[in-house]
Amino acid sequence: MIERIIEFSIRNRFLVLILACALTVAGVFAVLVLIAVGKTAAGRKGMAFRVDLFNALTLGAALVAFLGFYFDDGASISRVTAPFLLLSLLVLVATGCRTWLLAAAIVAQVLVAPSFLTKYRDWRGTLYTYNRARADLFDTQLSPLLAFEDGKGPWCNTLLTMSYQPEIALVPAGIGLVVGSHPEETTMPIKSRFLLLNGNGPKAYGEKTHLRHLGATTLGELYLNTDAACQ
Numbered sequence: 131m132i133e134r135i136i137e138f139s140i141r142n143r144f145l146v147l148i149l150a151c152a153l154t155v156a157g158v159f160a161v162l163v164l165i166a167v168g169k170t171a172a173g174r175k176g177m178a179f180r181v182d183l184f185n186a187l188t189l190g191a192a193l194v195a196f197l198g199f200y201f202d203d204g205a206s207i208s209r210v211t212a213p214f215l216l217l218s219l220l221v222l223v224a225t226g227c228r229t230w231l232l233a234a235a236i237v238a239q240v241l242v243a244p245s246f247l248t249k250y251r252d253w254r255g256t257l258y259t260y261n262r263a264r265a266d267l268f269d270t271q272l273s274p275l276l277a278f279e280d281g282k283g284p285w286c287n288t289l290l291t292m293s294y295q296p297e298i299a300l301v302p303a304g305i306g307l308v309v310g311s312h313p314e315e316t317t318m319p320i321k322s323r324f325l326l327l328n329g330n331g332p333k334a335y336g337e338k339t340h341l342r343h344l345g346a347t348t349l350g351e352l353y354l355n356t357d358a359a360c361q
Contacts, residue, residue: 181227185218260296264348269300271347276324278304286360290322292331293349313338323358326350 192214196207222232278287288306291298292313301307310316310325313334320339327335328350335341341353 177225178227181221181225184221188214188218257296265297265300268297268348271345272300272352273302275345275352276305277302283360285321285358286323288322289324289326290316290320290355291326291349292328293326295349297349310335319357320355321358323355323360325353325355327353 189211192211196210219232219235222228276289284306287304288308289301290308290310292309292311294309294311298307305324308322310322313331316335316338318338320335324344325331325335325341326347326349332341332351332353335353339358340356342356344352344354346352
């Protein structure tokens with residue numbers, strides 16, 4: 131069900147944007163109503179009311195913006211929402227309001243911390259390690275075939291790669307990277323002078339531009355884009 135909703139949102143992104151704008155306008159109107167009501171209640175509730183209003187506006191507006199204008203996988207929503215949540219908690223600390231809510235948030239974080247660390251290590255731990263021998267081999271294979279050329283245009287020193295493993299960091303200095311994992315989503319024309327392809331990449335990209343094979347590496351086959359406008 132969730133996958134279908136995401137697919138529908140991507141295919142109908144303009145409709146989603148319009149809906150997000152409508153929700154934003156409705157949210158602003160609701161905030162104005164709250165402010166009007168709050169002028170009456172502020173005399174009784176004072177600082178606590180203003181803090182609640184600020185936090186509701188901050189978290190609500192951020193959530194509407196992220197859901198309407200931003201989408202990515204890999205827990206991106208939680209990542210970009212975290213700073214706003216931290217801001218709201220710091221406001222509670224600075225004002226001394228809703229201390230019970232602040233305490234509840236701290237207790238919840240302490241309780242989930244062990245499982246979070248375990249899950250995060252399993253999920254992301256491999257991103258920060260690499261095989262040094264494999265990296266050295268990739269460097270040895272790529273260096274004779276690809277080098278930064280001073281005075282050339284930026285696309286002449288750009289590599290489109292289907293592989294984004296840690297070894298890609300050993301691409302020669304000055305070479306820009308474009309991730310092209312999905313050939314069907316790549317914008318035409320292909321401007322990168324070099325392409326590092328694997329799997330069905332040579333066939334898929336070969337149908338979009340003229341390629342000349344330069345050599346093999348541990349991350350894929352390196353090709354020269356002969357259609358690139360390099361001067």
